[in-house]
Amino acid sequence: MNGSRKAGPGRVRIIGGSLRNSRLEVPDLPGLRPTAERVRETLFNWLAPVIEGMDCLDLCAGTGALGIEALSRGAASVQFVERDARAAQALRANLVRLKADQARVNVTDAGSFLQQAGRAHDLVFLDPPFALDLWEGLAGQLERGGWLAARAWIYVESPRAVVPDLPPNWQLHREGHAGEVRFALYRRALPLS
Structure with a gap:
């Protein structure tokens, strides 16, 4: 679960792909x-040329909008991680209703989830609760724990004024701002040995 504002029921819509215009409860x-x-x-x-067939990890998933959008646009699978049981239950219900069976929801906090043995993902959504300042810690766990494919893409969302200190081999690909939010897409390079 992320951020500081409330979202009312039925306010999130999938905007592209096979599930376009589906509403998430x-x-x-x-x-x-x-x-x-x-x-x-x-x-x-930005991801359109590469999203097809990707294995994705949606950390701090909240509504799951990022991961479900990825599935809608051709991702092979998404693993969702959400610590709030009610948000995770709503996410599961949305996935069942949308017949998105290539998804799995894990009810735990992202840090604990990343302590287990990692499986490499092609795309990771890193959008933790802004107030908790988790970017550096989770990024380090992703990098060290085997969670990232050799040339993985990593999406990072943060407050507009915050550029998180991320692993040096995460190269900025594109970034933008919307209101008080900074959003950026990174591409992982192999770490120097």
Whole structure:
């Protein structure tokens, strides 16, 4: 679950792909901050040439809008991680209703999830609750734990004024701003040995 503003039920819409215009039921939970439609539109325009067949990891999933948008646009699978049981239950219900069976929801916090043995993913969505300042710690766990494919893409969302200190081999590909949010897409390079 991320951020600081509330989202009312039914306010998140998938904007492209096979599930286009599907609505996600959003529980009324304090702190739930779905990624804005225009930000998702820009991100998935950037990813359009490469999204097909990707294995994805949606950390701090909240509504799951990022991961479900990836599935809608041709990703092979998405593993969702969400610590709030009510948000995870709503996410599961949305996945069942949308018949998105190539997804798995893990109810745990992202840090604990990343402590287990990693499986490499092609694309990771890193959009933790802004107030908790988790970017550096989670990025380090992703990099060290075997969670990233050799040339993985990593999407990072943060407050506009915050550029998280990320692993040096994560190279900025594109970035933008929307309101008080900074969003950026990184490409992993192999670490120097």
